[in-house]
Amino acid sequence: MTPKITAGCYFHIPFCARKCAYCHFLSFPFDEKTEERYANAVLMELRLFAARLQSMPPVDSIYFGGGTPGLIPAEHIAGILDECRRIFPVAAGCEITLETNPGTVSPEKAAAYRAAGINRVSVGAQSFSDAELRAVGRIHSAAEIADSLAALSGAGFDNISLDLMLGLPEQTAESWRATLGAAVNFPIRHISVYMLELHKFDEFVEFLEFDERPPLLARAAEGKPSLPGEDMVADMYAETIDFLGSRGLEQYEISNFARPGSASRHNLKYWRRTPVYGFGLGSHSFDGHFRYANTSEMEDYCRRIESGISPVVRRSEVTxxxxxxxxxxxxxxxxxxxxxxxxxxxxxxxxxxxxxxxxxxxxxxxxxxxxxxxxxxxxxxxxxxxxxxxxxxxxx
Ligand code: SF4
CATH class of the missing domain: 1.10.10.920 (Arc Repressor Mutant, subunit A)
Known part of the structure; x- marks a missing residue:
């Protein structure tokens, strides 16, 4: 029997409280006026898309990524979700994920996400060591990770994922073990472990046209700060797979670990080449035959949409x-x-x-x-x- 095709929707929310030192994502410091205009533009993009839409497979995953989607008003997330339900055949049991960061989740916000229909939250914890968090310019402390997870659990979220980072400045084998130990003590179902990749910074810096290099890169070029060596990172990675496996979080992808049945449905779509429709600044789409990319320039994005023009700037057929x-x-x-x-x-x-x-x-x-x-x-x-x-x- 041919497996039934389903689709995913991705919404890019490019705002953060502050730019982290290592960040190569399309994100900017939050500003209320731009965010308001942007949230409206995303709604309009959905409507523009719907006007051209002929058919769409059932949508069984919706993902708000960023940036820090948890930073914007919960009603903007709820508005986008309502529009999705109005336009698309959203399947029963659709996985609806919101990325957020510790320090931005309050019990009230968590309850509002829940009420809007979010059923999975991915939290950018990165590390449970305050020294490591400070070294890469994260806005939060380890205590705030615990507060955010308590707020989410209190609001009824039982499908929570944590992002952790391996290879951070100041990180040691002991501090990494402590981070992993702390992570699995929370009622989480999924962990993503990403490596800090300094060697890619130059191309991203060029792409994003920063005036200055991200501070971490500048410091690394001066021989500071101390980064764990490649061999040590390799050993810690191998140990991570064993440790998380022993705690019921089996590896299913290079960077991802999940309890049985809790692999990220949305991310599997990228790896299995299932259609995903992206909305918002710099987002990418794949409809099974063509790949599309939206403009990654904020003014261009908003202007195009406000004039009823598609934000797609690249389209290529997949041979x-x-x-x-x-x-x-x-x-x-x-x-x-x-x-x-x-x-x-x-x-x-x-x-x-x-x-x-x-x-x-x-x-x-x-x-x-x-x-x-x-x-x-x-x-x-x-x-x-x-x-x-x-x-x-x-x-x-
Ligand atoms: S929170 Fe994430 S997206 Fe935002 S600046 Fe930090 S690394 Fe970049």
Whole structure:
């Protein structure tokens, strides 16, 4: 039986209390006037989209990402959700996630999210060490993470995810263990562990046209602050997989861990190439055949929408070859790996300019303990996940 196609909706809310030192996301410090205009523009974008819409699969995930969506008035989130329900076939039991940060969640706000229909919250905790949080310019303390989680649980949220960061300045193996230990003591169902990636800053800085380099990068260039070494981060990553697994949070993707049945439905759509429609500044969409990108310039975004013009500035058809590549490299991010008997993987490998050299690279990766392969599946090992960019780059 062919699996039923469902879709996701993503809303980008690009406001934060303050820019963190390492941030490469499309986000700006909150300002009430811009936010008000922006929230209206997102509603108008939904209506513009609806006017052109011919058909849409059932929507079973809605995601508010950012930025810090939890920073904007809860009624703006509720308004967008109401419009979604009016326009789209929102499925019963739709996963509706809101990203937020400690220091921005009050019991009143948590209750308002719940009333609006949010049923999953992803909290950017990053670390339970105040020294590490300060080192990267986070606005919150470890105590505020606990307060936010208490407010969310008090409002009835039982599907909470935490984001943590590995490789932070001042981080040690002990402080990381303490962070993991503190995280699993809360009633959470999901953890994402992201690595601090300083080497990517230059390209992001260029892309975002900052006047100055983010402070952490500038400090790193001066030889400060002290970052844990690559080997230590690799050991901590391997230990994380074991530790979280022993606490019932199984790894299902390079950076993601969940209790049974609690993998992020929304993020799985990206890795499984299911349609996701993005709204808001700089958001991306995939309808199964085409990829679209919205402008990432705030004035341009608002003006276009206010004039009834689509904010889409890039549209490209995904060729059959690209689809095979995407299926292959996105599938490899998942611990379930890629089905080698499936037509996508077989097609991908025979598509390579030199299928023989792809095969010998796979044998080499296997000899180095980076991939696991049998007749039916190809997966990255833990060591391979740490070098995933290099491995995936080879194939694509
Ligand atoms: S909270 Fe997240 S999106 Fe906002 S500045 Fe910090 S890292 Fe960037």
């Amino acid at each position: 059959e070859k690209q689809a095979l590549e995407e299926t292959f490299f996105l599938g490899l991010r998942l611990t379930e790996g890629v089905d080698l008997r499936g037509s996508a993987a077989a097609g991908f490998l025979s598509e390579r300019k030199n299928a023989q050299s792809a095969q010998s690279a796979m044998n080499e990766f296997r000899a180095q303990g980076l991939i696991d392969m049998d007749e039916s599946r190809l997966r990255l090992t833990v060591k391979g996940m740490l070098l995933s960019n290099e491995i995936l780059e080879y194939f694509v």
